[in-house]
Amino acid sequence: MKHLNKLFAAVVLFCGLSSQAQDSNNPWAISFGANAVDTRVSAATKVEDQISQYFNVEDNWNILPSISYINVSRHVGGNFSFGVTGTVNKIKKFVNPRTTEPGDYTVTNPGDLSYYSADGIIKYDFLKGYIVQPYVHVGGGYTWFGDASYGTANAGLGLTFWFSEMVGLTLQSTYKQSFDERSERPLVAVNDNVPSHLQHFAGLTFKFGGKDTDGDGIYDKDDACPEVAGLKQFNGCPDTDGDGIVDGSDACPEVAGLAEFQGCPDTDGDGIADKDDACPDVAGPKSLQGCPDKDGDGVADKNDKCPDVAGPKENAGCPWPDTDGDGVLDKDDKCPDVKGTVANNGCPEISEEQILKLNAYAKTILFNSGKATFQQQTFPVLQSIVAILKEYPSSKFSIEGHTDSDGKDALNQKLSEDRAGAVKNYLTENGIAADRLTSVGFGESKPIDTNKTKKGKANNRRVEVKLVK
Incomplete structure (x- = not known):
């Protein structure tokens, strides 16, 4: 019983070491079952005797039920594992x-001789991943044989039949070479050596x-x-929408789509x-974010007030x-409601005749003497100019x-400026845009008649309206 305690103490010690099972997915393995001890290998002097007696269970094998x-x-x-x-x-x-x-031997019953062993094993597996997995192993350990105990060098073969990824049946044979020199001498007490x-x-x-x-x-x-639970083909990552694109790379993980759109659909x-x-339900160009443009004007139908x-x-x-049909679009027409010319931005161009008419009216503008105020009879003339x-x-x-x-x-200079300004003010007060008008006074510097006669002076006292081009 004291040797059994030694055995399990050794097992516990080795379990704490970094040792090996069958693969890297499940690195640990535990095996348990029955073992049989056969001492004939030390008695047979010929190899053929050893082989022929290998399966002689009845005569040679010691099995604890x-x-x-x-x-x-x-x-x-790799393919290596280490265990105890x-x-x-x-x-x-x-x-x-x-x-x-020589070659003669007898089979005796030493009287339930106790046997314990603790061994380290280095195993090399062949055909990893197959149902049938053979292996070779080497190692060494210590064996208690009755009252004797000695170290051994071990080597052997094994085979595992895997019922599933996790469970298998293992069969193994190990040759243990004893370092006890007494085991080679005849007529030594059975329980006094380790063969x-x-x-x-x-x-x-x-x-x-x-x-x-x-x-x-x-x-x-x-x-x-x-x-997160996933699929084997995606290394364990999920594909929620089943479109073949893992969720982590899928821009639309909840809706099946196409790889070219990172997993998003194109309905x-x-x-x-x-x-x-x-417009996901109606085909359209990329330039319009996928919305149609029936009239091809570059404006999506949904935003086009004139889609046809x-x-x-x-x-x-x-x-x-x-609007006025003058060939100038309203957006460029300075006079969209009045027919004009292209050259004048859609506005009518004043004729020379109208200029003469304006100046004819202007000549009849009468001011109070020495002042910039209008005489009463001048106001109809001013209204005609406004029109x-x-x-x-x-x-x-x-x-x-x-x-x-x-x-x-x-x-005279100041009076001319004031009178020109008075005409301008009247025109702006009656609807003419101020930015269309300028006023200037020339005093007596630009006479059009002689200042020696009363009539000539009357002609020189005047207001003129000139077109600014």
């Missing part, structure tokens, strides 16, 4: 070579230690999305993803009107005031 071995191992990389094995047994069949004749021997194992193997946090069947170490097939399409007639964007997709100017709303005019030579020059 219970769970009699346990192995704990861990994957260490502990076994217990009872030796009732001891093949004794201790006779005087070289074969040990066979049959048991179940369980792999464990793999972590699958999200439970999607893909281990965390291989799972690109370990916290109308216009080459614009619905999420970027202002081409028109500029500035006019909400409608053609510009030409003409309104017919040509884009034309600009200069109002010029003149005097005769009577009086001082400075006074």
Whole structure:
């Protein structure tokens, strides 16, 4: 019993080491089952005798009818694993070579001789990933054989049949070469040495230690999305809408779409993803965010006030009107309600005849003597001038005031300026835009007649209206 305690103490010690199972997904493995001890290998002197007696279970194998071995191992990389094995047994069949004749042996019962072993094992697996997985192993350990105990060097073969990814049946045979020199001498007490021997194992193997946090069947170490259940083809990441694009790369993870649109749909097939399409159910050009443009004027139908007639964007997709029909569009027509000429921005151009008429009226403007105030009979004349100017709303005019030579020059200059200004003020007060008019006084500097006669002086006292071009 004291040796059994030693065995399990050794197993616990080795379990704390970094050792190996079958693969990196489930790095740990535990195996347990029955073992058989066969001492004939140390008695047979010929290889053929050893082979022929290999399966002689009835005569040579010592089997304890219970769970009699346990192995704990861990994957260490590649096809290698490292583990520890502990076994217990009872030796009732001891093949004794201790006779005087070479090759002669006897099978004796040493009386339930106790057997314990604790071994380290380095295993190399072949055909990883297959249902049937053979392996070779080497190692060493310590064996308690009755009252004797000695170290051994071990090597052997094994085979695991995997019922599932996690559970398998393991069969193994191990040759243990004893370092006890007494084991080679005949006629030595059975329980006083540790002979070289074969040990066979049959048991179940369980792999464990793999972590699958999200439970999607893909281990965390291989799972690109370990916290969220996903699909194997996407390394464990989900594809909620099932469009073949993982949610992490899918701009529309809840709606199935196309790879070219990062997983988003294009319902109308216009080459614009619905999420970027202002009209997702009707095909349209990219330049209009996927909305149609029936009249081809560059204004989407939904924003086009004239969707069937081409028109500029500035006019909400409608053609510009030409209200007065003068060939100048209202947007460019300075006089949209009055027919004019293109050269004058849609406004009528004042004729020379009208200019002469204006000046004819201007000559009849009468001021109170020496003042810039109008005589009463002048107001109808001024209204006639207003009427003409309104017919040509884009034309600009200069109002010029003149005097005769009577009086001082400075006074005449000021009087001419005041009278020209008075005409301008009257015109603006009666609806003529101020920016269309300027006024200037020339005093007595520009006479048109002689200042030596009364009639000549009357002609020089005048107001003129000139077109500003």
